[in-house]
Amino acid sequence: xxxxxxxxxxxxxxxxxxxxxxxxxxxxxxxxxxxxxxxxxxxxxxxxxxxxxxxxxxxxxxxxxxxxxxxxxxxxxxxxxxxxxxxxxxxxxxxxxxxxxxxxxxxxxxxxxxxxxxxxxxxxxxxxxxxxxxxxxxxxxxxxxxxx
Numbered sequence: 426x427x428x429x430x431x432x433x434x435x436x437x438x439x440x441x442x443x444x445x446x447x448x449x450x451x452x453x454x455x456x457x458x459x460x461x462x463x464x465x466x467x468x469x470x471x472x473x474x475x476x477x478x479x480x481x482x483x484x485x486x487x488x489x490x491x492x493x494x495x496x497x498x499x500x501x502x503x504x505x506x507x508x509x510x511x512x513x514x515x516x517x518x519x520x521x522x523x524x525x526x527x528x529x530x531x532x533x534x535x536x537x538x539x540x541x542x543x544x545x546x547x548x549x550x551x552x553x554x555x556x557x558x559x560x561x562x563x564x565x566x567x568x569x570x571x572x573x
Contacts, residue, residue, distance in 0.1 A: 435561065439498070440478065442560050446553040447477035454545045457536040461528050481554050484512045498558050499565065506555060513551030521546050 451470040489495045521542045536543045
């Protein structure tokens with residue numbers, strides 16, 4: 426049986442944290458890319474941040490199914506972080522290979538790469554995921570004690 430009991434307030438806070446961190450990431454790393462989509466940069470970066478939110482929730486869903494509990498974010502294990510890192514890198518690699526090969530964007534000289542893939546996008550999903558969990562638990566410690 427799948428246990429679902431995360432309060433809506435915690436879920437909303439988690440979504441806000443994830444979206445905010447990814448907006449910061451996208452806007453601060455934008456100069457590493459040559460955007461070839463023709464979409465205005467602000468709109469493109471907001472849509473990318475929203476996509477990042479959904480991708481991170483997909484990763485969290487996988488872990489929730491594996492752990493049979495959505496509240497794993499409040500009691501993370503090393504294996505959860507390993508899954509976040511592996512899936513984050515895998516998803517980013519697929520997106521980057523697809524986008525680079527289809528001319529959606531290119532890297533500027535400033536972008537450090539490994540095997541032709543930018544390091545910034547490779548680490549973004551798992552970095553913002555882990556920071557989001559840590560921030561949620563920090564907020565929980567100080568704020569959500571009253572919500573229980």
